[in-house]
Amino acid sequence: MATTEPVVLIPEFKAHYGSIPNFINGAFVQSESTRILTIDNPATGKEIGTVAMSTAAEVDRAAQAAQAAFQDWRRTPPQTRIQYLFKLKHLMEERFEDLARIVTQEHGKSLEEARGSVMRGIEHLEVASGMPSLMMGYNLEDGAAPGIDEEMIRQPMGVFACISPFNFPMMVPFWFWPYAIAAGNTYIVKPSEQDPISQKIVFELIEEVGLPAGVMNMVNGDKEVVDALLHHPLIKGISFVGSTRVGHYVYHEGAKHKKRVQAQAGAKNHLVVMPDAVMEKASQNWINSFFGCAGERCLAGSVLVCVGDEVHAQASAAFKEAAEKVTVGYGLDERVFMGPVISASAKARILGLIETGIEEGATLLVDGRNPDVITPGCEEGYFVGPTIFDNVTPDMTIAKEEIFGPVACIMKVETLDDALKIIDESPFGNAASIYTQDGFTARKFKYEANAGNIGINIGVPAAMAYFPFAGRKDSFFGDLHGMGRDAIDFFTDKKVVVNRWIWDPKTMGTWS
Numbered sequence: 001m002a003t004t005e006p007v008v009l010i011p012e013f014k015a016h017y018g019s020i021p022n023f024i025n026g027a028f029v030q031s032e033s034t035r036i037l038t039i040d041n042p043a044t045g046k047e048i049g050t051v052a053m054s055t056a057a058e059v060d061r062a063a064q065a066a067q068a069a070f071q072d073w074r075r076t077p078p079q080t081r082i083q084y085l086f087k088l089k090h091l092m093e094e095r096f097e098d099l100a101r102i103v104t105q106e107h108g109k110s111l112e113e114a115r116g117s118v119m120r121g122i123e124h125l126e127v128a129s130g131m132p133s134l135m136m137g138y139n140l141e142d143g144a145a146p147g148i149d150e151e152m153i154r155q156p157m158g159v160f161a162c163i164s165p166f167n168f169p170m171m172v173p174f175w176f177w178p179y180a181i182a183a184g185n186t187y188i189v190k191p192s193e194q195d196p197i198s199q200k201i202v203f204e205l206i207e208e209v210g211l212p213a214g215v216m217n218m219v220n221g222d223k224e225v226v227d228a229l230l231h232h233p234l235i236k237g238i239s240f241v242g243s244t245r246v247g248h249y250v251y252h253e254g255a256k257h258k259k260r261v262q263a264q265a266g267a268k269n270h271l272v273v274m275p276d277a278v279m280e281k282a283s284q285n286w287i288n289s290f291f292g293c294a295g296e297r298c299l300a301g302s303v304l305v306c307v308g309d310e311v312h313a314q315a316s317a318a319f320k321e322a323a324e325k326v327t328v329g330y331g332l333d334e335r336v337f338m339g340p341v342i343s344a345s346a347k348a349r350i351l352g353l354i355e356t357g358i359e360e361g362a363t364l365l366v367d368g369r370n371p372d373v374i375t376p377g378c379e380e381g382y383f384v385g386p387t388i389f390d391n392v393t394p395d396m397t398i399a400k401e402e403i404f405g406p407v408a409c410i411m412k413v414e415t416l417d418d419a420l421k422i423i424d425e426s427p428f429g430n431a432a433s434i435y436t437q438d439g440f441t442a443r444k445f446k447y448e449a450n451a452g453n454i455g456i457n458i459g460v461p462a463a464m465a466y467f468p469f470a471g472r473k474d475s476f477f478g479d480l481h482g483m484g485r486d487a488i489d490f491f492t493d494k495k496v497v498v499n500r501w502i503w504d505p506k507t508m509g510t511w512s
Helices: 056-074 078-094 096-107 111-128 177-182 197-209 223-231 244-256 279-295 309-323 344-359 416-425 439-448 484-490
Strands: 022-024 027-029 036-041 046-052 138-145 148-155 159-163 186-190 216-218 235-241 260-264 269-273 301-307 363-366 387-390 407-413 431-435 453-456 493-500
Touching (some): 036 096, 056 159, 056 216, 096 197, 197 216, 223 235, 260 484, 279 407, 279 431, 301 309, 407 416, 431 439, 439 453
Parallel strands (some): 159 235, 186 216, 235 260, 269 301, 387 407
Antiparallel strands (some): 036 046, 363 387
């Protein structure tokens, strides 16, 4: 442990956020549940709040409130609805630094990563504010026959909900609800029970902008709340981000109850290195991909696939050198690149997979099991340092399972086709990237790589708000992805109107 001065937090920050309430029908209300979880600061291991695991009855109250608000809200002109998004955007920009620090406190991200996640949330408010244009339909005069016109109109459907993950507690709900309410629906957010504080702050800002009661609701909880959302007859659709196991459950259970479902799930992302890669720049990019957000993101690099012996030797040496320079500590410490993982149980699971990699014969190139944490006062934090395994084979557990932590695997193959085969045979299909300066190679990769998000010399191919967040195979369940044009289709139903007006010259006069 380094002996530098401790980090000084900004004075207005709370040491404890108290009990996190629900937000139902325009008001914060404490849950009636007696099942209480503590919320830890992952960097210190100390409690910073509590949250009750709400009941199905509380989900019902939120759904009833959202349904009651729907009829008036859908009749509110879209140009009026988006004014609330503009107001919220300005409030979030005013509170930007505080919001980022809250994310760091409850999740563990570095401050720079937290700032980026808040900015991405704001970007979704900006894109959804284009709803008066995005929601437009189309029409065709005399489309069916002379005098018969045909048109397609989009209509909101009712109450929607999202089940949000722990890894981006501020950002991910913004992938969904701004589009939903701008289109005229009403909404329920279920934050992750591990870090619900930032959503509570967002709902304080929602309350401040004056959205009509019932349009936006929040219910905290665990599986009981998830099941209540999936089963509730008033809820028309569910958006989910999380693990493949839970995503599969959400998709099938929601569909069984006649809901639209988009479930974005787990990943095992491969980064392919070609002989013409610019190694110095690429290795720095790998650090962000594999170890940014402590590896706790579905676009994180998992496996570095080196094409050829020389590439393997150069890439493993460059990656090792870069990884050993990564600073680990409390994310509010501006010197820190990588913070802790979310919980003690997550740390234990990751350490167990590192042991499995050693047992299966992979070479531990960089050992992150006992990292040098540069921030004082973090002895009880949930830290795992950058870890790199070399000589990994596709049959190893660490090559197949999603680790969701700062653990990288290096494989060697002979050709690009060998690398594409590994990507294709993975059950996951979230992202894949290639490092090359050759246009034909890049085109072949983006054409053939069986993954939804493709990076060319980019290790985290994250879509902007106006593009969909793609995914294939066990990384996505559903038809319409989150964000972009898919969001407009998911949150609206298309209605086709075929109309003919009979002209009677005796009663209507002449028409010229």
